[in-house]
Amino acid sequence: MTKGPPPRLLDDPTAPHALREDLAQAMRAEMPYDTATGFASLATALESDSAVASQSAETAVASGAKAGAKLAASVPLAVKLAAGVTGVALATTLATTLMLGGDATPDRPQSPPAAPAPTDQATAAPPQEAPTPPAVTATSPSTNAGPSNQQPRAAKPEPASNAHNGHGAVRIRRPKRPVHADKTPRGARSPETANLARVKRLLEARPGAALRAAEAGHRRFGHGMFYPEREALAILALAALDRGSEAATRGRRFLAQHPDHPMRKRVRTVLQEAGAAEDEEPR
């Protein structure tokens, strides 16, 4: 099986002609997708995903600790310490797994490096991770703080060394902290997401209101995360209001600034229509 890759059917002269033609047609087909709306939904989904992960982690911690406590109560004193350790370890494992996305898939071992940075801006992780170490150290008075990124992992072996019956529950809450660090961008992001959703919602029925909402968004959030989407929707609103020249001016600027933006086609269509309208006008 060390052969090279086969030629693509489209380029394979031995493939049936009709098949190649059909494939070429299929490649030309486009499935319209509203990236702006999708992006807004994704932002909301990411927020709730983080919230669910946080809650699940807490639940896992509580149940794990309970299990440890139950076990400890039902066994002889001699094995209490060991049982406590088991419960704590189980809870820590569960909490860590859930923190990683609530999905204990077999390929999860690849994910741990990403776990401490649940924010979607992985490249911008360092500034968001910065608040993590103090938060973690605040809940782990008896442990020596390890590297901030590895807190959930480092928590595993530690309970064994200093698990004093019920105290494990406090320590194993530590994995929760990185998720709470995610709250900062969450709070900052929501109003902009809501504004974008509002612009989108108004666009069809009330383009004037959509334009006003988009301009308000520009004033409030400036070149924020959703600036390109908001601007594209504003251009569409202008076109819907028959303000073709304004739409064209802003559209050209948009295409120059964001040549690869997924909404470029819609903006380009607006530009073409505006150009055609100008040509048709006798003035």
Place this chain on the structure above:
Amino acid sequence: MKDSCLGKHQVEDGRRAHRRAQEPSAPTRIGVEALFRAHAPFVAAFLGRLGIPPSDVDDLVQEVFLVAHRKGGYESGPAKPRSWLGAIAVRVASSRRRSAHRRKEVAVEDEQLEAVVFPGATPAERYQAREALGRVQQALQSLDLEHRGVFVLYELEGESCQAIAASFGIPVGTVYSRLHHARRRFTASHRALLAADGADAPLGPPLPAGEGR
């Protein structure tokens, strides 16, 4: 020759530095937001090609990017962003299929064809393109999801076999093998569809036995 002028430790340091330079640079990560902006339309189209009805595509696009987010975003490497997202999409679509009630394929296909646009095509061209796309979609449905994913990524999206292999976590040989089977089945299915349509388009030469490798 130069080495002889340097001390043993300096030579060793130089070799180590050289080795470090030879090593691939640290992988760069792309956050899910940037990924979404750049590739969400691709993911939507890809899910459509996998046979996901348009009414479900939005939800599944979200799921794909949520999984991508949980994985910490895309990390540069042999897997390219599209093949990586494609592999996630195949898994997401597979789990959706397992859990959801399976819908009538024909209805799904009609729904898909209605949703698709052919930019710049005249009505006549659009009609022909719809017919062609219908055949391709139906032929794709003769493949199971894993073969379909590999086939679409390679044949329609132009991804390399290495990128597909890295994305799915399978050897390149397995990609070749899946492609081989997928192409054989797809071609046969397409030929049958053409025959059923009574199309007078030339069927072309039959595929040689070793085709696809």
